[in-house]
Structure formats: structure tokens, C-alpha cells
């Protein structure tokens with residue numbers, strides 16, 4: 001029979017699930033809970049709020065036995081979950097339920113089980129005679145494009161913590177993932193001029209230019225399909241697509257506004273700035289064309305979210321360390337993005353390794369196998385032992 005997690009771990013996870021931290025809402029309830037747990041074992045923490053003060057990242061360091069707080073390992077996780085809107089759930093998504101060896105609930109897999117395991121191990125973490133510190137980095141707004149982790153990683157750098165590695169506990173079925181693509185989302189607003197559709201000469205058709213831009217995105221996308229390639233990915237090339245277009249108000253009105261949303265996910269070898277620059281230049285070219293027809297023509301190019309890719313070398317310490325703690329070594333790279341790229345970009349080598357299967361993330365009836373939670377417990381226990389004297 002598969003190993004089962006402890007009652008304590010399950011109750012920590014359940015408490016986290018019961019706090020609805022859908023990204024559009026505040027995560028402060030959950031942050032309060034984590035803060036309470038940290039205080040209970042005598043640990044300090046730092047909160048890094050968003051501009052509105054409605055959300056926060058939490059950073060805490062369990063110092064080494066000699067009091068040292070620099071170096072060491074980061075355990076990182078995001079506190080938010082995706083919405084359940086429009087999803088058909090068998091049980092209340094915010095009331096965790098065990099059925100057939102699985103724990104069901106929003107965030108069970110992505111990724112409150114990982115955080116729950118850490119909370120359950122806090123007493124062991126502070127009691128351990130650590131040779132080097134362990135840092136806990138819990139972020140907000142990961143699910144809307146790794147937003148919160150930016151200031152969290154910045155703070156780690158500002159504080160000079162210089163960890164030697166990070167484990168990002170996104171669901172990977174406890175495999176140590178070394179690579180994923182970057183994620184980049186853009187919104188491009190085409191502002192034309194409205195007119196009666198019988199008098200197109202009086203207007204400027206925003207949709208016409210927006211569709212021109214969408215075709216350009218497809219052209220660049222086709223070019224990217226030619227290479228570079230990385231066969232470790234299911235989709236071996238950089239991908240780019242238009243995923244949404246909003247425009248027009250009526251069948252007899254020249255549309256004054258059309259918005260194109262596109263994204264790309266690039267290989268580490270692709271220069272993101274240069275690639276984004278090409279798209280930006282096309283938007284400017286179309287804007288100039290629009291202005292030749294009507295001076296009110298305008299194109300607004302807005303990056304909405306972006307996170308760097310991950311490409312950790314197989315010989316980085318964190319890869320060997322995580323394997324020694326029980327992570328399954330793999331060469332394949334994953335299709336989903338994580339905060340690990342932000343750590344890597346800040347000079348902190350990172351792997352993605354957490355309990356649960358990404359296939360269940362974001363889905364109705366999200367679940368995690370109890371055996372995966374137990375595997376994560378073993379991983380954390382081994383990590384504590386290996387970093388202790």
C-alpha cells in the first residue's frame with residue numbers, strides 16, 4: 001500500500017484549502033495563517049505587499065545553527081489558486097474531501113499541499129541543527145502571470161540572502177524539472193474612428209488593422225516553428241498565438257476599437273526582448289498607416305504578464321541535492337511556466353519539484369494523490385536531515 005501523509009500534514013493542507021485565495025481576491029487570510037504558524041515556532045517573517053496592500057508575499061528564514069541567514073535553500077510556492085467559475089465540482093471546492101486515496105479541493109495539487117507539508121514540518125525545521133538556512137518564499141498572484149514573485153525575488157536579492165538553490169513546489173509528481181519556456185502575454189489596442197457603416201470614408205476601421213496585426217503574429221509564429229528547437233519539450237519550438245480578439249459594437253458601425261491578445265512561450269535560446277521588439281515595431285508601423293488615413297488612429301501595445309523561462313544545467317548543485325532528497329531525475333522539460341525562471345534569472349539555480357500531477361491543476365475536481373503528499377513529506381524530511389549536522 002502507498003504511504004499516507006500524517007494527520008497533521010492533512011489538517012494543515014485542509015486549512016489552506018478552506019481559505020479561498022482565488023487570484024482576483026486577497027490572499028491575506030492565508031498569509032495571516034502562515035504568519036501565525038511561524039510565530040508559534042518563534043520565526044520572524046517579512047511581508048511584501050502589492051501596491052494596493054490587498055495581497056502579500058511572505059518571506060521567512062530559518063537560520064542555520066550559527067545564526068547565519070545567507071546561502072542555503074529556498075522553498076518556494078504560490079498562495080493563490082485559479083477560479084472555480086463555471087466548473088462542475090462533485091464536492092465543495094473549498095471543503096477538502098478525501099475519496100479513494102485522493103484529496104479533492106481547489107489548490108490541493110496546485111499548490112497548497114506543498115505549502116501545507118512545509119507548515120506541518122515547521123517544528124522539525126526550527127529544531128534541526130541546520131548547517132545552512134532554509135528560506136520560505138510564498139508568493140501571491142502566480143496564476144495571473146508570476147506577478148507577486150517579482151518583488152519577492154527582488155527582496156531576496158536586496159537582503160543579500162544569496163541562496164545556493166531554490167525548489168519551486170509546483171506539481172511535478174515529485175520529478176525535478178530543470179526546464180520550461182518563458183511566458184509572455186500582450187494586449188494590443190487598435191483605436192480607430194467610429195462612423196455609420198454606409199460612410200466608411202468618415203471612419204477608421206480598427207478591426208481591419210487589428211486583423212492585419214493578428215496575421216503578422218501568425219507569420220512570426222510560422223517562422224518560429226522553423227527553429228530553434230529543443231526536443232526535450234512536447235512542443236520543441238517557441239510558440240506564439242493570438243488567443244482572443246474583441247472588437248466592434250454593431251453590424252452597421254465602423255468599429256472604433258479592436259483589441260488583440262497574443263502570447264508567446266519561448267525557448268531559453270530566444271532573445272525575448274528582440275522578439276517582443278519585432279511585434280512592437282509592427283504595431284507602430286500599423287499605427288503610422290492608420291494615422292495616414294485619420295489622425296486619431298492609435299495603437300497601444302501593453303505587455304500584460306511575463307516570466308522568464310527555466311534552463312537549469314544538469315550539473316547544478318540544486319539538481320543533485322533534490323535528487324538526494326528523493327526527487328525523480330528527468331531530462332524532459334515541461335509545457336507550463338513557473339516562478340522558477342524568476343529565481344534563475346536572479347542567479348539562484350532552481351528546479352521545479354512538488355507533489356501532484358499538473359494534469360489535475362486548474363481542472364474541476366482538482367485532486368492530489370495522498371501518496372504524493374507523503375512523498376513530499378519524505379522529500380522535506382530528507383532535506384532537513386541532509387542540511388543538518
Ligand SMILES: [Zn+2]
Nearest residue numbers: 078110111170
Ligand atoms: Zn501553480
